Amino acid sequence: MAMKKIQTILFSQVAAATVASTAYAQEVMTLDQKVNEVFATVTGPFVNLIFAPFPGTTFPWIVLWLVVAASIFTLYFGFVQFRFFGHAIKLVKGDYSDPNDAGEVSHFQALATALSGTVGLGNIAGVAVAVGIGGPGATFWMILAGLLGMASKFTECTLGVKYRNEYPDGTVSGGPMYYMSKGFDELGLPGGKILAIVFSIFCILGALGGGNMFQANQAHAQISGIVGDYPGWITGVVFAVIVFAVIVGGIKSIANVTEKVVPFMGVLYVGAALIILIVNYDKIGWAFGQIFEGAFTGLGIAGGFVGALIQGFKRAAFSNEAGVGSAAIAHSAVRTNEPITEGFVSLLEPLIDTVVICTMTALVITISGQLIMDPATGQFVLNEAGNAIATVGDNSGVALTSAAFGSSISWFPYVLAVAVVLFAFSTMISWSYYGLKAWTYLFGEGKMQELSFKTIFCIFIIIGAAASLGPVIDFSDAAIFAMAVVNIFALYFLMKLVKKELKSYSARLASGEIKKFKH
Amino acid sequence: MTTKLVVGLDGHETGERALAYAQNLAGLIGDCEILVAYIIEWSPYSFQTAEENAVRHKRREEEISTAKERIINPAIKKLSDAGVKTEGIVRHGDVATALNDISKENNAQQIVVARSSAGGFTKRIFGSATSNLVMSASVPVTVVA
Numbered sequence: 129m130a131m132k133k134i135q136t137i138l139f140s141q142v143a144a145a146t147v148a149s150t151a152y153a154q155e156v157m158t159l160d161q162k163v164n165e166v167f168a169t170v171t172g173p174f175v176n177l178i179f180a181p182f183p184g185t186t187f188p189w190i191v192l193w194l195v196v197a198a199s200i201f202t203l204y205f206g207f208v209q210f211r212f213f214g215h216a217i218k219l220v221k222g223d224y225s226d227p228n229d230a231g232e233v234s235h236f237q238a239l240a241t242a243l244s245g246t247v248g249l250g251n252i253a254g255v256a257v258a259v260g261i262g263g264p265g266a267t268f269w270m271i272l273a274g275l276l277g278m279a280s281k282f283t284e285c286t287l288g289v290k291y292r293n294e295y296p297d298g299t300v301s302g303g304p305m306y307y308m309s310k311g312f313d314e315l316g317l318p319g320g321k322i323l324a325i326v327f328s329i330f331c332i333l334g335a336l337g338g339g340n341m342f343q344a345n346q347a348h349a350q351i352s353g354i355v356g357d358y359p360g361w362i363t364g365v366v367f368a369v370i371v372f373a374v375i376v377g378g379i380k381s382i383a384n385v386t387e388k389v390v391p392f393m394g395v396l397y398v399g400a401a402l403i404i405l406i407v408n409y410d411k412i413g414w415a416f417g418q419i420f421e422g423a424f425t426g427l428g429i430a431g432g433f434v435g436a437l438i439q440g441f442k443r444a445a446f447s448n449e450a451g452v453g454s455a456a457i458a459h460s461a462v463r464t465n466e467p468i469t470e471g472f473v474s475l476l477e478p479l480i481d482t483v484v485i486c487t488m489t490a491l492v493i494t495i496s497g498q499l500i501m502d503p504a505t506g507q508f509v510l511n512e513a514g515n516a517i518a519t520v521g522d523n524s525g526v527a528l529t530s531a532a533f534g535s536s537i538s539w540f541p542y543v544l545a546v547a548v549v550l551f552a553f554s555t556m557i558s559w560s561y562y563g564l565k566a567w568t569y570l571f572g573e574g575k576m577q578e579l580s581f582k583t584i585f586c587i588f589i590i591i592g593a594a595a596s597l598g599p600v601i602d603f604s605d606a607a608i609f610a611m612a613v614v615n616i617f618a619l620y621f622l623m624k625l626v627k628k629e630l631k632s633y634s635a636r637l638a639s640g641e642i643k644k645f646k647h
Numbered sequence: 648m649t650t651k652l653v654v655g656l657d658g659h660e661t662g663e664r665a666l667a668y669a670q671n672l673a674g675l676i677g678d679c680e681i682l683v684a685y686i687i688e689w690s691p692y693s694f695q696t697a698e699e700n701a702v703r704h705k706r707r708e709e710e711i712s713t714a715k716e717r718i719i720n721p722a723i724k725k726l727s728d729a730g731v732k733t734e735g736i737v738r739h740g741d742v743a744t745a746l747n748d749i750s751k752e753n754n755a756q757q758i759v760v761a762r763s764s765a766g767g768f769t770k771r772i773f774g775s776a777t778s779n780l781v782m783s784a785s786v787p788v789t790v791v792a
Contacts, residue, residue, distance in 0.1 A: 231739025
């Protein structure tokens with residue numbers, strides 16, 4: 129039933145967009161507005177449910193849900209993210225990889241693939257949203273959420289590999305849907321299949337939201353910021369055509385170029401951030417002071433320190449996706465006889481993504497002075513609407529990050545624009561795969577099923593580029609967090625299976641039964 | 648004791664020359680086995696999409712069987728027809744490292760390769776597989792022109 133309902137919603141959105149495009153084709157600006165309006169109305173109730181606050185407070189229950197889960201996993205596995213950190217690095221380096229498996233998916237490749245799905249706009253635009261609304265203090269909570277999130281990632285990715293499907297033709301499919309149904313069966317618990325179905329539905333929405341519309345939206349914001357304002361649907365159509373060519377047409381060359389360029393862009397981004405920080409080294413101490421002070425006082429932002437905390441936790445989860453379940457799909461293709469090794473490797477992901485890259489962005493924004501502060505009180509000045517900190521040039525999202533980098537390196541916004549477009553593109557490709565896995569889990573494997581999902585995916589790119597940031601980011605967050613609701617619920621039941629693996633592996637590692645191949 | 652020679656093939660005419668040279672050498676040595684190797688260039692540190700990862704195991708099997716069928720088996724046939732003892736090896740990895748590993752694992756006395764067919768830009772930046780092998784090998788290397 130639920131599936132039918134969601135399908136209806138999906139198709140009505142698509143239909144609405146199609147109707148909108150025919151009716152308003154002549155008036156371009158109105159088209160963007162119309163798409164925006166329809167989209168906001170349709171997604172509103174879903175968004176409100178996910179972000180409902182605890183009665184009598186402004187604190188969304190979903191934020192607590194994620195943080196509590198990450199804390200429980202951290203304690204339950206005895207701070208696995210710190211104890212096995214060194215081992216995780218050795219695994220990625222290939223110290224424990226069997227040379228006979230050369231040519232198979234390595235730990236490094238599985239990690240890199242998962243990272244290319246998570247490193248992207250969350251780190252650039254998402255952080256700017258967090259810092260813009262929650263002030264520098266949001267960074268503190270973001271780092272904390274990143275560190276705790278490493279344990280959630282460890283749990284889901286271990287299960288992802290352990291319960292993946294390996295087909296006779298040698299291909300693999302893995303992810304929360306598989307560990308939910310198989311894991312629950314193994315424990316003799318009912319309802320695993322139902323959870324898997326609900327998760328798949330949310331995963332499809334997440335793929336269309338955070339993995340697609342948010343990316344298209346911010347890519348458009350970035351491009352139009354440079355070449356001048358033009359209708360969003362144009363960017364949408366261009367992106368949709370290219371993505372379609374890759375995922376449907378199988379034009380490998382485009383994907384191959386992105387694969388090579390995206391890591392390079394990531395390094396370039398972190399490098400530029402480092403240079404800005406080095407040049408402004410005298411302000412780093414001050415910036416960290418702002419981060420710590422803001423974390424507990426809010427420094428005059430809307431919502432005080434709770435506002436900073438909510439923003440920090442929200443954007444961390446959106447950026448590193450710990451507990452969401454998407455990583456379990458990406459990591460599950462690795463070649464290993466020990467599922468837990470991929471769990472160890474995956475815990476590096478929130479570290480790289482959130483603790484390192486997001487923090488860099490936040491520091492650059494803080495140091496740049498783009499956030500307007502009242503020098504007399506040391507408190508931030510709110511914008512006219514009173515919902516975010518006023519910024520130089522009234523920027524938010526990716527434009528804020530761009531302005532912050534631009535204030536130190538004048539030409540960097542151009543590089544950033546290219547980076548954003550490429551990140552957006554690679555994230556879309558990754559999420560089109562996650563969404564597809566959920567889709568085929570629901571509707572079965574097959575050419576027709578694949579094509580239908582991929583077509584819907586491309587249509588949403590256009591909607592995403594045309595809609596304005598507010599409704600898009602709300603829906604994207606809501607859809608991705610809805611995945612976390614189901615996924616974490618299942619993880620609570622399945623975590624004892626991971627504990628068993630962890631005990632057995634640690635014992636064998638200590639006894640020397642698990643040997644290094646490289647010395 | 649049987650003398651073992653490792654011959655690195657590249658699927659081109661250049662590799663054929665290395666093979667012919669090794670065959671000639673084997674005739675001169677007498678008690679000699681030729682290990683015919685084809686290395687599929689691969690790195691554990693490359694970047695792939697999730698979709699490629701999902702089908703990787705299948706692709707790997709396909710790559711190995713194609714290499715055997717097109718490159719290794721004809722070479723083996725040619726050698727055994729000539730009465731030379733031989734064995735075929737297909738492996739993924741870095742060409743220079745893998746050929747050297749094979750020679751170490753089998754206690755081979757020599758590696759025979761052809762002068763690299765790669766040229767231009769890539770060669771200038773990374774050097775060719777052949778020159779890497781010559782610099783890193785732990786047994787004598789013969790480079791056939």
